[in-house]
Amino acid sequence: MRDAAPQTIYLSDYTAFGWRVEQVSLHFTLAPSATRVRSRIAFAPNADAPAQPFFLHGEALTLISARIDGQDITPDVTAEGLTCTVPDSAFVFEAEVEIDPAGNTALEGLYMSNGMYCTQCEAEGFRKITYYPDRPDVMAVFDVTIEGDLPVLLSNGNPVSTAQGRAEWHDPWPKPAYLFALVAGDLVAHPGSFTTRSGREVALNLYVRPGDEGKCAFGMQALKDSMKWDEDVYAREYDLDLFNIVAVDDFNMGAMENKGLNIFNSSAVLASPETSTDMNFERIEAIIAHEYFHNWTGNRITCRDWFQLCLKEGLTVFRDSQFTADMRSAPVKRISDVIDLRARQFPEDQGPLAHPVRPDRFQEINNFYTATVYEKGAEVIRMLKTLVGDEAYAQAVQLYFDRHDGDAATIEDWLKVFEETTGRDLAQFKRWYTQAGTPRVSVAEDWADGTLTLTFTQSTAPSAASPDPQPQVIPIAVGLIAPDGAEVATTRVLEMTEATQRFAFDGLAQRPVASILRDFSAPVVLDHPDADPAHLLAHDTDPFTRWEAARTLARRSLLAQIRDGAAPDEAYLDGIHRVATDRSLDPATRALMMGAPGQSELAGVLAEHGETPDPMAIHAALEDMRAAMAARFGGDAMMLYAENTVTEAYAPDAAQSGQRALAGVMLSLMTRGDNGTAAQAQFDHADNMTQKLGALAQLITAGRGDAALAAFEDRWRDDRLVMDKWFGLQVARAQPDDAADVAQRLTAHPDFNWQNPNRFRAVFGTLAMHHAGFHHASGKGYALLADWLIKLDPLNPQTTARMCSAFQTWKRYDTERQKLMKTQIDRILATPGLSRDTTEMLTRIAGA
Ligand code: ARG
Ligand code: ZN
Numbered sequence: 001m002r003d004a005a006p007q008t009i010y011l012s013d014y015t016a017f018g019w020r021v022e023q024v025s026l027h028f029t030l031a032p033s034a035t036r037v038r039s040r041i042a043f044a045p046n047a048d049a050p051a052q053p054f055f056l057h058g059e060a061l062t063l064i065s066a067r068i069d070g071q072d073i074t075p076d077v078t079a080e081g082l083t084c085t086v087p088d089s090a091f092v093f094e095a096e097v098e099i100d101p102a103g104n105t106a107l108e109g110l111y112m113s114n115g116m117y118c119t120q121c122e123a124e125g126f127r128k129i130t131y132y133p134d135r136p137d138v139m140a141v142f143d144v145t146i147e148g149d150l151p152v153l154l155s156n157g158n159p160v161s162t163a164q165g166r167a168e169w170h171d172p173w174p175k176p177a178y179l180f181a182l183v184a185g186d187l188v189a190h191p192g193s194f195t196t197r198s199g200r201e202v203a204l205n206l207y208v209r210p211g212d213e214g215k216c217a218f219g220m221q222a223l224k225d226s227m228k229w230d231e232d233v234y235a236r237e238y239d240l241d242l243f244n245i246v247a248v249d250d251f252n253m254g255a256m257e258n259k260g261l262n263i264f265n266s267s268a269v270l271a272s273p274e275t276s277t278d279m280n281f282e283r284i285e286a287i288i289a290h291e292y293f294h295n296w297t298g299n300r301i302t303c304r305d306w307f308q309l310c311l312k313e314g315l316t317v318f319r320d321s322q323f324t325a326d327m328r329s330a331p332v333k334r335i336s337d338v339i340d341l342r343a344r345q346f347p348e349d350q351g352p353l354a355h356p357v358r359p360d361r362f363q364e365i366n367n368f369y370t371a372t373v374y375e376k377g378a379e380v381i382r383m384l385k386t387l388v389g390d391e392a393y394a395q396a397v398q399l400y401f402d403r404h405d406g407d408a409a410t411i412e413d414w415l416k417v418f419e420e421t422t423g424r425d426l427a428q429f430k431r432w433y434t435q436a437g438t439p440r441v442s443v444a445e446d447w448a449d450g451t452l453t454l455t456f457t458q459s460t461a462p463s464a465a466s467p468d469p470q471p472q473v474i475p476i477a478v479g480l481i482a483p484d485g486a487e488v489a490t491t492r493v494l495e496m497t498e499a500t501q502r503f504a505f506d507g508l509a510q511r512p513v514a515s516i517l518r519d520f521s522a523p524v525v526l527d528h529p530d531a532d533p534a535h536l537l538a539h540d541t542d543p544f545t546r547w548e549a550a551r552t553l554a555r556r557s558l559l560a561q562i563r564d565g566a567a568p569d570e571a572y573l574d575g576i577h578r579v580a581t582d583r584s585l586d587p588a589t590r591a592l593m594m595g596a597p598g599q600s601e602l603a604g605v606l607a608e609h610g611e612t613p614d615p616m617a618i619h620a621a622l623e624d625m626r627a628a629m630a631a632r633f634g635g636d637a638m639m640l641y642a643e644n645t646v647t648e649a650y651a652p653d654a655a656q657s658g659q660r661a662l663a664g665v666m667l668s669l670m671t672r673g674d675n676g677t678a679a680q681a682q683f684d685h686a687d688n689m690t691q692k693l694g695a696l697a698q699l700i701t702a703g704r705g706d707a708a709l710a711a712f713e714d715r716w717r718d719d720r721l722v723m724d725k726w727f728g729l730q731v732a733r734a735q736p737d738d739a740a741d742v743a744q745r746l747t748a749h750p751d752f753n754w755q756n757p758n759r760f761r762a763v764f765g766t767l768a769m770h771h772a773g774f775h776h777a778s779g780k781g782y783a784l785l786a787d788w789l790i791k792l793d794p795l796n797p798q799t800t801a802r803m804c805s806a807f808q809t810w811k812r813y814d815t816e817r818q819k820l821m822k823t824q825i826d827r828i829l830a831t832p833g834l835s836r837d838t839t840e841m842l843t844r845i846a847g848a
Contacts, residue, residue: 006836011307011360016049017133021140022090026130030117030148030184032102035110036064037130039097041140044090054086056093057127057134060109064096066131082131095131104128105755105795113250114209116185117148118263120256123306123365126177136303137408139174146184152207154183156259158241171259173239174406176302181258183207183246190216194224194238197231202238207246208270215270218281218652219245219288226289229323234397236296245269245288249720252757252798253369255287257294264291267721267758273650275722277690278660281652285327290320296401304408306365310357310433311411313369314377321378328654331543332588338520338544339592341379342601345371345523346438350604351808352847354436354463358411363840366798372436379523380432386475386493386521387429388422396421428497429473436465439472441496442527443516451506452480454514456496458524464847471499477518477542478503483510485539491518518542525608537575543589550576550593554625558602561621562614568628577632580640580662587644588658594629594665596622599771600809607812614814619736619772630672641666641678650688657690664694668701676702683708693725700733720758723751728762731770739773740780747788754792757799764788768806775813779820782807786824789838790831797835804828804841811847822846 020043027038058081066073068084069091075084086093104111109128110119119129127134144155145168153162156179157171190213192204204223206216223245230236240260251265268287271280297319298312325333348354348371355368357377362368385393399417407413411433415426437460446453456476460469474496480489489512494503505512513532517524519542533556536549553576557569579585579593597605599622603613630637644663646656670678676699683695696712699705709730716722727746734742743763746752753759764785768774774781785806793800810821828834829842 006363006839008361008363009365011305011358014305014307015052016046017135017138018046018049018052018054019043019133020046021133021138023143024132024140025143025145027145028147028182030101030146030150032112033100035099035101035117037097037099039093039095039130039132041093041132042090043086043093045088053083055081055083055133056131057081057124058097058131059127060099060104061128061131062098063131064098066096067094068092070094081127093131097130099129106797107250107252107757108798110182111250113248116183116187116209116248117150118183118185118246118248119181119258120252120263121180121258122178122256123309123369124178126180129180132177134177135305136176136178137305139176139302139406139408141174142169142171142180144169144171144182146182148184150184150186152183152185152187152189154181154207154244154246154261156181156261158260171240173259173300175259175299176408179257179259179299179302181256181261181263183244183261183263186210187246188213190220192220192224194227194243196227196237198237200237200241202227202240203242205242205244206269207244208266209247209249212247212266212270215272215275218271219269219284222285222288223292225285225327226292226323229289229326230293230296230319233322233326234296234319234401236293236401238295239300243292245291249758250756252796252802255291257291257298259295259299262291264288265758267724270721271652273652273688275689275716275719276652277693277725278652278657280689282324282328282657286320286324289323290316293319293323300406301401301404302408304410306362306368307358307360308410309365309368310373310377310380311409311414313374314357314381315414317374317378318381321382329586329588329658331547332586332592332654332658334519334544335547335589335592337375339595341371341375341523343598345375346525347600347604347809348372348805349376349436349438350461350608352464352811352845353805353808353841355465356434356436358433359465360434364801364837366837367801367840376523383432383473383475383522384418384429386477387473387495388418388424392418392422428471431470431472435460435469435472436463437461437469439469439474439522439524440527441474441476441517441522441524443514443530445514445530447511450508451504452508452512452514453502453504454478454494454516455500455502456494457500458496459499471497473497474522474524476516477521479515479518479540479542479545480505480508480512481515481535481539481541482512483535485535487539487541488512491542493521513539515540515542515545517545517548519544520548534571534575537579547589547593550579551597554596555602555605558596558618558621558625559605561624562602562606562617563611568625573628573632576629577636580633581636586655586658587662588654591658591661591665594662596625600769603771603809603812607809612814613812615772615775616736616777626668627672630669633666633669637666637669637673638678641670660690660694664690667694667698671698671702676704680704680708689722689725693729697729697733700729705733717751720756724758724762727752727759728766731763731766731773734770734773736770736772736776739767739770740776740784743767744784754788755795757796760788760792760799761803764803768803774806775817777817779817779824782821782824786828790828793828793831793835793838794833797837800835801837801841804838804845807842808845810845 022042025040029036075082108125146153153167155169160168187207190206245262247266254268255264396418444455476494513535533549533552540546553572560566606613644659679695679698686692
């Protein structure tokens with residue numbers, strides 16, 4: 001079934017639903033291609049809503065029968081739903097529908113994955129299960145009965161009864177339909193338990209397919225840590241007797257916070273040292289926390305409409321970032337988040353897909369689960385906390401929980417608790433939610449008579465979403481470092497509200513070096529021509545700005561190399577060598593400092609300056625930089641490698657991960673000199689995936705990866721998650737000329753199951769991120785991706801549409817590449833029956 005003609009939905013058109021739902025009973029009789037769903041829904045008129053026809057969403061449903069108050073009715077049914085006449089007072093609507101989980105390749109609604117039934121209803125998937133007002137502001141208590149010949153039958157809430165082939169569930173907490181979940185399959189439970197601070201015992205289960213039992217312990221611990229942390233830091237306690245997590249192999253996103261029954265992409269929960277990298281462990285811990293934290297920020301308080309998505313996502317991402325900072329290293333987490341923001345959110349904000357953190361229109365809401373809504377949404381909350389202070393933040397959030405528990409709320413509600421708590425007017429701050437684009441902040445320094453004056457100017461480029469951007473409230477954290485390296489002014493937060501604004505620091509004996517935007521206090525691009533990054537790299541006390549100083553030096557060197565063919569900057573190489581051998585810095589921070597900006601980030605910087613990035617020149621500059629670094633380090637690389645080799649048993653904690661990260665950077669330097677000898681030794685002896693994969697990457701780079709790749713495949717061919725890494729790594733490490741060919745060759749591999757989103761992304765997501773390979777001058781990268789997006793779209797529009805963002809930067813490049821990309825965009829758009837998801841994405845990318 002195809003989507004109807006695209007229709008734009010506007011925030012300004014919001015109206016309440018005309019009825020309240022008092023109670024919902026659902027009865028499922030499971031069968032792979034003919035599942036029957038019987039519903040009984042008690043409606044009562046909503047006096048607060050305008051008069052409207054009675055309409056229930058419903059898509060891809062076969063209506064068997066419908067009744068109102070026991071009388072058969074014949075509703076008007078369209079591809080979008082059902083309309084019928086209803087009584088003026090309360091009534092009971094009943095329906096029976098048939099659906100086809102086995103034929104559901106879109107992985108939205110009720111579908112099957114490896115013989116197991118599962119659901120994904122956010123945002124608008126419940127309408128593919130039965131007729132219902134599928135909107136987040138309609139909340140109801142659900143009772144669910146599942147009949148099916150499978151050992152495990154799960155739904156939300158608490159179990160009422162379980163028998164062979166039949167289970168009944170009751171969820172006492174009113175919830176919107178997008179939080180509904182059902183799972184049925186041959187699953188095994190990894191059990192656990194948690195005692196809440198008020199002494200209630202909660203049973204925990206991590207359900208997995210037989211064979212995956214050994215990959216559950218870490219996730220279970222992460223869940224317990226999250227439950228404890230949310231009690232300690234946000235005073236939030238869990239509210240059911242049971243909390244279940246299920247791992248599913250076929251899943252469009254990372255995970256889903258369904259009430260009491262979280263469903264996870266198996267890549268976001270299954271972990272073991274032999275099969276998962278340090279980065280996998282950290283990500284899994286964060287996602288488990290994220291979904292758990294949604295129980296309050298998302299479930300108990302949900303969103304009035306999907307425009308308010310950031311209300312739950314921005315806040316929950318911010319909360320999970322605080323959790324990770326507490327569990328691991330706060331500076332390392334902050335720096336990693338900024339790297340991620342620049343890689344994923346800045347291109348969005350600076351290109352044709354730019355949209356506000358709270359968008360005001362959409363065609364397909366699934367296209368707005370973006371880095372802007374999630375990650376920039378979290379940055380906005382971080383700024384709010386910086387501006388009002390920790391104590392007021394805590395008070396305002398508690399007020400939010402007290403006042404809005406059980407509500408479907410808005411950003412206005414959220415800001416109001418801060419205004420009431422602090423007495424501040426947040427009207428201007430609200431622009432962070434309503435205005436698209438990344439502000440650029442320039443700072444000029446003026447030194448006279450012991451006073452340093454900083455003049456800040458902010459501007460945001462106009463975009464289709466925000467043609468006339470206004471000045472934002474920008475918290476700018478500043479400290480001052482004296483020429484001898486001493487900190488003469490500790491961090492002070494300047495609050496910028498005007499287009500141009502001056503701040504003075506007086507009583508200074510000597511002209512200091514300004515350390516600006518400490519801790520990345522606002523999601524802006526900073527332009528500071530008077531900066532002295534070499535001094536800050538040596539002496540800054542703020543871990544973020546110290547890291548940023550290394551980044552600035554690297555960026556300057558790379559830009560000079562690209563623009564003028566300059567050699568890698570000696571001052572940078574000196575500084576980075578000194579930092580790498582500075583044992584007073586933890587290994588994780590040193591590893592981060594050695595990272596150079598990515599190729600795509602450099603292309604973005606050039607484009608911002610009105611220059612046309614040449615992907616091959618960018619690639620070559622980074623290669624030269626790494627070669628120069630290897631030369632500069634010489635034997636120190638091997639010394640640092642040895643020094644950071646972990647001898648204790650593997651643990652995925654921050655300390656060990658940091659050591660392995662630094663050793664991994666050193667291995668990459670060593671490989672330039674030894675043609676992979678050290679990498680081969682590491683590959684042969686490693687007992688964990690972090691080091692195996694790190695060594696394999698180096699062997700491929702050294703041109704001697706074939707034997708190791710074959711051995712790796714042999715060892716892991718039955719493990720999907722590990723094989724995803726095998727597929728991805730070959731594309732990631734391919735030479736620019738070969739990347740598209742390697743990807744194409746891998747699509748012929750018998751295990752290239754392209755309908756599995758993880759596998760599809762392992763090949764094509766990686767190709768899209770291989771800057772020089774994807775942007776190969778021949779256009780073969782573009783054409784290959786387009787071929788496969790056209791193939792995937794009719795089966796899985798969501799994953800197809802998300803991957804279209806590979807083309808979002810097309811206007812940055814030379815006219816030849818622009819033409820090649822535009823040809824592919826137009827070719828996809830011309831595909832008959834293209835989904836609403838992909839049509840919207842590509843239409844926005846192509847521009848008006
Ligand atoms: N609410 C989920 C999370 O952030 C994401 C689910 C989005 N799914 C979708 N199909 N758009 O944890
Ligand atoms: Zn979320």
